[in-house]
Amino acid sequence: MTYRAPVADISFTLKHAAGVKRAIDEGLYGDLAEDLLDAVLEEAGKFATDVIAPLNRVGDVHGTPLKDGAIAMPPGWKEAYTAWAAAGWNGLAGSADWGGQGLPHAVNAACIEMWNEASPAFAIGPVLTMGAIEALDAHGADALKRAYLPKLVSGEWMGTMQLTEPQAGSDVGALRTKAERAPDGSYRITGQKIFITYGEHDLTDNIVHFVLARLPDAPPGTKGISLFLIPKFLVNADGSLGARNDVRCPSIEHKLGIHGSPTCTLVYGDHGGAVGYLVGEENRGLACMFTMMNNARLAVALQGVGIAERATQQALGFARERKQGRAPGAAGTGASPIIAHPDVRRMLLTMRALTKAARAICYLTAVATDRAHRAAGAAERKAAHERASLLTPVAKAFSTDIGIEVASLGVQVHGGMGYVEETGAAQHLRDARIAAIYEGTNGIQAIDLVTRKLPLSGGGAVKACLDDLRSTVAALEAVNDPALGATGARLAEAVDSLDRATQWLLPRLDKAPEAALAGATPYLRLFAHAAGGCALAEEALAAIRAGDGADAAARIAIARFFADNVAVTAPGLERTVTEGAESVNDAQAALAG
Numbered sequence: 001m002t003y004r005a006p007v008a009d010i011s012f013t014l015k016h017a018a019g020v021k022r023a024i025d026e027g028l029y030g031d032l033a034e035d036l037l038d039a040v041l042e043e044a045g046k047f048a049t050d051v052i053a054p055l056n057r058v059g060d061v062h063g064t065p066l067k068d069g070a071i072a073m074p075p076g077w078k079e080a081y082t083a084w085a086a087a088g089w090n091g092l093a094g095s096a097d098w099g100g101q102g103l104p105h106a107v108n109a110a111c112i113e114m115w116n117e118a119s120p121a122f123a124i125g126p127v128l129t130m131g132a133i134e135a136l137d138a139h140g141a142d143a144l145k146r147a148y149l150p151k152l153v154s155g156e157w158m159g160t161m162q163l164t165e166p167q168a169g170s171d172v173g174a175l176r177t178k179a180e181r182a183p184d185g186s187y188r189i190t191g192q193k194i195f196i197t198y199g200e201h202d203l204t205d206n207i208v209h210f211v212l213a214r215l216p217d218a219p220p221g222t223k224g225i226s227l228f229l230i231p232k233f234l235v236n237a238d239g240s241l242g243a244r245n246d247v248r249c250p251s252i253e254h255k256l257g258i259h260g261s262p263t264c265t266l267v268y269g270d271h272g273g274a275v276g277y278l279v280g281e282e283n284r285g286l287a288c289m290f291t292m293m294n295n296a297r298l299a300v301a302l303q304g305v306g307i308a309e310r311a312t313q314q315a316l317g318f319a320r321e322r323k324q325g326r327a328p329g330a331a332g333t334g335a336s337p338i339i340a341h342p343d344v345r346r347m348l349l350t351m352r353a354l355t356k357a358a359r360a361i362c363y364l365t366a367v368a369t370d371r372a373h374r375a376a377g378a379a380e381r382k383a384a385h386e387r388a389s390l391l392t393p394v395a396k397a398f399s400t401d402i403g404i405e406v407a408s409l410g411v412q413v414h415g416g417m418g419y420v421e422e423t424g425a426a427q428h429l430r431d432a433r434i435a436a437i438y439e440g441t442n443g444i445q446a447i448d449l450v451t452r453k454l455p456l457s458g459g460g461a462v463k464a465c466l467d468d469l470r471s472t473v474a475a476l477e478a479v480n481d482p483a484l485g486a487t488g489a490r491l492a493e494a495v496d497s498l499d500r501a502t503q504w505l506l507p508r509l510d511k512a513p514e515a516a517l518a519g520a521t522p523y524l525r526l527f528a529h530a531a532g533g534c535a536l537a538e539e540a541l542a543a544i545r546a547g548d549g550a551d552a553a554a555r556i557a558i559a560r561f562f563a564d565n566v567a568v569t570a571p572g573l574e575r576t577v578t579e580g581a582e583s584v585n586d587a588q589a590a591l592a593g
């Protein structure tokens with residue numbers, strides 16, 4: 001089955017579920033008009049479908065072999081990357097000051113989804129460069145920006161993001177990489193980083209590493225971390241490449257999926273220390289890295305959506321062709337295509353509904369980020385910033401969890417042909433698995449949501465979100481379309497459950513943190529089921545308003561399916577939060593021995 005970027009559907013979700021149409025109408029996006037938006041999406045869809053997608057399998061099979069400290073990327077990847085960067089895709093959301101196109105994050109998010117549909121291993125490299133650009137633009141000194149941003153924005157150089165060390169994974173504060181001040185104002189870095197995505201490769205002439213390290217007099221923990229820019233090749237005053245810096249790649253990881261993405265160990269300081277330049281202030285590196293990570297978290301969320309979309313397309317294609325058994329009520333004689341069997345249809349609809357809900361949550365997050373940057377009033381910017389902060393962990397964890405679930409269902413729809421490698425269904429499942437782990441594990445996302453995001457504005461941020469969800473439910477009930485069945489009632493239940501679980505959690509953050517932490521993951525899922533269900537309902541409502549009967553029927557069907565089959569789990573998830581937490585903490589005996 002050939003993959004096609006779902007451009008029309010992406011455009012619809014952006015405009016009607018995520019609020020891009022309203023943002024355009026309000027002038028939030030300046031010159032951006034709907035036809036320009038659609039033209040950009042169309043071009044991205046073509047590039048993803050025609051150029052990147054054929055390389056996905058090549059990357060999986062070929063991998064990224066390391067020889068003498070250098071990595072050869074899979075055949076065809078350098079040409080594709082060079083063409084991709086030359087077409088301006090890397091700088092889509094980059095500032096015009098540095099050669100970018102300054103388009104909204106929401107547009108870039110849609111494109112990132114498509115790069116990931118085409119090949120998650122390809123897409124993850126540029127995503128880190130984009131995060132690096134944001135961090136440097138927001139926190140870097142002018143001279144550093146001038147030296148590095150134009151080439152990072154154009155994609156001529158790529159960036160990396162380096163937190164992880166053997167003893168410092170989720171616990172970033174445990175990192176030990178050392179930075180010492182040099183007389184010329186630069187720093188000398190020594191230490192080792194592991195699991196670094198695109199830490200070494202031959203796609204670009206230079207690689208710009210963004211590395212967290214600790215000064216000798218730094219306070220312990222996360223308050224003593226600084227961010228350094230460390231180029232693979234030093235850059236001369238005229239912009240040309242100079243000497244090789246004191247950083248090398250001694251090994252790469254052999255891993256379950258994303259074989260086309262090199263995952264490297266990097267060693268700094270074999271010869272006295274790599275030259276590094278401070279980004280932001282000393283000991284304030286984590287705040288800078290968070291600029292980079294928030295962007296990257298949404299991008300990894302979109303990786304989940306992208307893989308889910310591709311797996312769904314592939315499973316649908318297979319289910320239309322594969323014939324087995326006779327479906328109930330089948331006409332004629334002979335075997336039916338498996339799509340006619342209700343259980344297979346259930347799997348396919350689950351795949352489609354989860355993918356679309358996750359997509360909508362990701363785009364809502366991107367639009368909130370845009371509003372946080374672009375809105376005229378300070379109060380609106382603050383509210384939007386809080387909404388983006390609230391939704392980012394939900395987008396990251398839900399989208400990457402469903403990426404795995406959808407890819408796994410994709411294997412199931414294929415039967416034995418899914419478990420063998422030649423259909424590609426298995427690759428989607430292998431590739432999807434990492435997204436729930438990197439950029440902060442999904443467990444850490446849930447903890448972030450509950451402990452840091454729920455208390456924003458004294459609970460006001462989550463209340464505002466609940467109010468919006470209730471408005472959707474009210475609009476749905478006002479439409480009173482019989483085709484919607486119990487969609488409104490199911491979503492009302494889901495929002496009520498989310499509200500009650502929120503009220504249960506908030507006071508426990510201080511008084512009973514163990515209980516709150518035990519319920520964090522099911523709470524995040526509950527949040528996503530309520531928010532995702534309402535987003536799909538918004539799409540159905542928009543389609544009804546537009547009066548396109550066939551489109552409205554399809555969008556109503558998916559919103560209803562989600563409400564009846566996914567959002568319906570909300571009361572159970574609520575009980576998992578409010579009652580299950582106790583047994584998580586009381587049942588430790590079951591893990592003894």
Ligand SMILES: Cc1cc2nc3c(=O)[nH]c(=O)nc-3n(C[C@H](O)[C@H](O)[C@H](O)COP(=O)(O)OP(=O)(O)OC[C@H]3O[C@@H](n4cnc5c(N)ncnc54)[C@H](O)[C@@H]3O)c2cc1C
Pocket residue numbers: 161162163164168169170171194195196197198255263434437438439440441442443444447
């Ligand atoms: C393919 C790949 C690419 C990567 N790319 C990069 C990269 O480019 N840059 C980079 O810096 N890193 C990268 N990483 C590292 C990645 O970000 C970490 O693996 C991840 O943050 C988890 O850290 P860890 O592996 O040490 O697991 P651990 O932190 O040991 O976690 C193990 C388990 O314990 C849970 N856990 C840990 N602490 C807590 C806690 N406080 N509360 C509750 N649960 C907890 C986790 O959720 C997880 O389930 C990459 C990893 C891989 C595999």
